[in-house]
Amino acid sequence: MTLKPWREIAIPHEDVLKGTFQQAEFAADITRVQARTATAEYQDPALFFRRTFITEGMSLLLDSVVRRLNGQGGDPVIQLQTAFGGGKTHTMLAVLHLSAGEAPARDLEGIPAILDKAGVQDLPMATVVVLDGNQLAPNQPRKVEGHEIRTLWGELAWQLGKAEGYALIAESDRAGTSPGKDVLADLIRKYAPCVILVDELVAYIRQFEPGKTLAGGTYDSNLSFIQALTEALKAVPNALMLASLPESEREAGSDRGVAALKTLEHYFGRVQAIWKPVGTEEAFEIVRRRLFAEIRDRSAADEVCRAFADLYVQHGGDLPSETQEGQYLARMQSAYPIHPEYFERLYKDWSSLPSFQRTRGVLKLMAKVIHRLWQDGNQDLLLMPGSTPLYDATVRAEMLNYLPPGWDPVLERDVDGDRSEPVDIEQREPKFGSIQACRRTARSIFLGSAPTSVNQMTQGLETERILLGCLQPGQAPYVYRDALSRLETRLTYLNKGNGRWWLDVRPNLRREMEDRKRRFKDDEDVIPAIRETLQRVIGGGPLDATHIFTPSIDIPDDWALRLVVLPPRATHARTGGSQAISAALALLRNRGEQPRQKQNRLVFLAAETDQLGHLMDTMRTLLAWKSIVIDVRDNRITLDNLQAKQAEQNGNQVQEAAYRLVKETYRWLLTPFQQAQAGGGVGEIEWESLPLNPAAQNMTKEIEGVLQDNELVISEWAPIHLNRLLKAWFWKNAEPDCSAADLWQKSCNYLYFPRLRKSTVVQNAIAAGAASRDFFGLAYGKEAGEYRGFTFGKNTTPMMDSLLLVEPDHAAAYQAQLDAVQAAAISATPPGTTLPTPGTPGVGPSQTPPVSATPASKPKHFYATVELDPVKASLQFSNIVNEVVELFTAAPGTRVRIKVDIDVLSNTGFEDGTVRAAKENTKTLKFDSSEFE
Template structure:
């Protein structure tokens, strides 16, 4: 759903829209109105009430004044005491226009209901006296002349304003002598002038100029206080007279020490008879500002639609926004504040109003008038005016904001917050994801609005520093937008901005450069080869476990990568990155390593797999590594007392270091994302193709990097960890059993698979041996022999389980050849047994050669026949064999393997031959065997199921 922009629903007043307003117009000046010289919106009672929102406090006060002037009760003295800019003078103006009666009450917006509630049909016109302490400052030492009548004191001025010379006669003697009139004289004066209203503004300023012990023509300090006391008492005696007096809210507003003293005294006297006055609530301030800045709401349904969309958006993303936004009342706040977001008011009224010279309502009006004028001029189409909308690139808006702040904020805004030369603009120009919604500028503006006043309070330890993340998001995010986009923008700003600080999930701008500037300066010290690449290498090394690889070589030269049978992973350096879009240095570097080991040719090419960095990510990775190195050096210098940081900055530096380290870890995984594998094609009649490089992306989010690489290799059949015998048989048929060659050494096949890029790449020789063992019992794949002499296979085995020792003598035999050889061998055995049986019964005179016959040759078996020898009649048949041998304990493993191949298998390959092997081990030590050795040997003997295994004392 598309939300209507605020400019189509709420139209600013013409002076705001056209930028013709004057700063002074926002300052309600009671004296100028009384003199008839104020601007129309303040001078004209009808216009004044049109642009005035009658707050609850003002309604109660006007109700009391109306009743008082009509003689129906009401309070005689009302003291207005609110914070600077809290609406005191504006309230007095409302009383002034209401009491003066220059316009009928029926034409004053919001007034008729007040009269009705008070039971007053027609309010009588009242005489009005305006005693503005600032306007009357000179009266203390210099008399004023009104139409020939000279007045010297505050009470003289009061009398003259209420009734001219006639009223002046009541206090003439007191005015001439500078002494305070008594309660009776003042009561008579008020009674003669009733109904009447006295408006006292800035009274503290006037009284504070009278120093104790010093007499001026306007009286003394004590006479001023005596006058106030007598006046408040006299008002109680006149039922149709009322006094409104405004006093400063705080000592700071009172000014000097004498001003504070005067404030305390006046509070005492007014406090004895004052009525309570409810100050302006924040929600009421919404309407005050809206009434003054905007004409009206043109489309209330559209307004409610916008506010509802914002309220629903906050509820849908409840984890990201302040708790208050989850309350149904927040929708009402949005409606009351429209078209300005409530967060703008909260920041101005809660934060900016704490500044010495920022008046609550007047200051908000002045700032927002400039904001609205610029947004209107620029055609801003946001649905609401938010903290992120404040156009600080506009000179008028920026100057209005920094006017209330200490020196030094202009460069902060210009560099870090807003403007064509700011970092935020640069980031958005390079990243359209941010630029499309001005995510960086809006975020920086919101942080400025919410944190700039804090820098003043922090100096006096009055406030927690910074704006919470949830409030930053509240000031920028709009319905239909992803909240995470602004979180990403905030992370980017934290990395780039010089004046932005953050700690404990709070963010603030300050006029003092943050540690980032120091970090940026240090980043320039670090060079690629000397600093950055070694750091990346160290981090990559941490990420790997060995897994399937016999060796992992990170940024290693070709001369230091062994040319052996182990599977090896080669991680190329960042300056040899891979790009899918064109020729890359990764392929060139990998090709060099593949072809040569140093200056020598490399043979085992099919044992190398490569990992390369992504070309488009390398520069970012190097930048993040430099940031990490810079933060590490700052933290190191702080710990070694080479630099001085306060506690907060030290924590920030440590947190930034940890964040930078995590960013480097993540960026390394995102950057080293390409797996490169060399392959070749063998084309019939055309030989081998050139080396081709297959590339596959790695998942940067995988838990285990080594396992992820292994997964990609296996899924794309670049690495085989389990191999079916049929595939081995096909490789043998295609590449090794050619022409008249019907057998091939198994070791040759394994070694060729390690060397030739067109052959399958096996994980290790165990995979190869397991494949041979799995195919041993089948007639479909291959036969075995442990050697070949004079055309005969030694240790021949086919279609049955057998133990295999893969050495240079183990042969893989083509299955048809193996079948024919086995058939010939069987026929030879049968003939041999027949002749042996015949010789045993004496029925034959044929002689049999020693050894029981002749084994068929491979060539003969291939022809399907064999050559038989004769037997000698009467020869004794030998049925048992016994042999013993001493083995060298160092070479025993190899000697025993030879013994099995050359002797034992001669018996096991023949049917009906039972073979028994016993091993006897004797060991002697002149010094004896220690307990540890005895324990290990006994345990191992038990596992191996020795019949006897004992240690003896010996002779």
């Protein structure tokens, strides 16, 4: 079943859709309602109750009001004490409309059930008095119908009975002294049933200075009036008072406000019933009723909620524990189309801000959010923290209005908008852009971290709660986790610590890192860092030697097989021009200013064109983090412990990313080759370009595997392939034999020959084919047309030094001649005489071997001396071991000794430090002898 987005199910009210709502419309003003100047949603009783969700607390309060007005009990004094924006005034309006009788109670949605529960058929029309502390002025009497009303008790009397009622307390009003409780009881009883609504009482009383008399009386007289009024109401069974008080001292304002609050709480505490009308869960329905006209398809809405619940069960390990409870589905259905997490963030986090008025603030914000998303055709299944359109100037201004200065650049750079970092990442990486993963993640973090204090111990959101604010059915959590990781490396104001993420107006270490990145130069800093990383990734390399960004003069022209890593700017792409091939060709043709002879001993590794920029930037980032860590360690900069730890962690993370990126970037193996042409000669140099698998764990093994699998480097060679090469290039022009060493050397020189790993590959191929007469014959020299040490079709261990490979037909003919000579010699030799083996020196097809001939002995001792360049001695000695020493160490029964002679002559004499170091080092390295003279 295809799930429907919220916009196809939940229809907002017309004023929300059109954006014609006004901020003041969300602020219930009881005085305007009494004066009949409020908007229809507050002024019209029927409309008011259609848009009002009667919470459990409000239902109990209205039940008490109904009973009280009918003289059936109920509370005489009710104190509404909730947090700023918690619904106090809205509750008073409900009592006003219920009591005033402008519409039949049975026509007010939700009220009949309350009447039935109280056993009341109908309500008497009550006189409603509104005492609004924000409307009345303590030192500015109100003139009405020829009377000057000064005090709260004067206002009470006038609203109850006009001039007649006012006359009962006129003297007290003029004197500014509180009437007694009996006078107030008589006044209230005369005009009962009545309801007295007192709003913002603390705001009124805190304007009186102790010891100073105003038109409205004194500080003490007003407190005395409240005390007397609460006592008087107990004596009138069908009269009651609702008074709102701030929940906290912060909302009370000044010191006088706090003092007034504490005194009023004491007076009310003697007779009051305290009601807290709005709970967080009930606020879901309050907001929904005010913002949405209808839920068009309840079953479709439930289907969406069930899909979310199933998603949360499927990915339980990635999300908060409460999502695994069955009641979370009920919460989503209750809050639909707004996700419960949205309410959690607004009611718990944003309501902690001094100026954010809980339900009223949520209504104002969500109205603007819904209007913008509706206009933009938003297709989210639910309205979630990740849906918040912070790119919209109106929504952004609404949220910034509650925050301290400095948040605007945070939103513009790190959260949302055309020029923000999340948008840039999404444009570069489709897996994020397809679901706006980076923007949704950043919005969710902002919504959950912006209101918190910088000193808060649990600042920020856990990863699982961020995912809860973003993830929708059909999406995978890992995409948002990846987005978080990418944001961590890019955002300036994003912080992470103790498993939580938060945005802050203070730049994080990333700003310092970004500033430092600009210090590093490509040639002096970045390219050497890439070289170092490559050295760690490639290690010893798959071949005899590895040269990373090495000039041509420093790449030896010898028998060793070498991997040449081309400089970063010499990049390669599968399509389009390749700077790598041009650079490799220059290295292939010349060593410095001299032509390179052994061209078939070089294999090249090049960077991917599209990845190079990312690698260079990552290397600058790595260098920047390393410099910060070093400066912290050396006390050149001061960071707190968390920041210092973050710098080290970020450096380690970027280092790991650099290892990965090097493999992703240096992924092209380039090998040169030439094709033999049919008419003779060879073609131009061509290039085989093969990609490496960047996911391979070991880059060295990956290079070696690609080279071998594609036969670009041959480590094992079959005799038949050797035979074909010999036929094509050596056994021609009446030359029936060739030197094995010459074949090896030419394979190192010419690109149209196979690229052999070592000389032992030739040696092993010869050994494998020696027993067969299909491939070649073997000899160890040739004199006057006759072969020394000739064998054909016999197992042997060949020695490469002077070995000849003889064309098989010619070898067969030669072997036949030898066999004939041997047969003739046998027939002419007396019994008991030992004959030499055919093929030994001096024994050929044209000779009759002497009877006393002695078999030739093989050489048994080899020695050589070579002088090394002191600067290049390490590389030269390595080549000597590979190409000479290994020939002997591989043969059984051979003992090899290597001696090193060092002869140093100085014209000026050696310094004491040099003499001392030389003696200590030669002793440590266990030299047999070392002397100075």
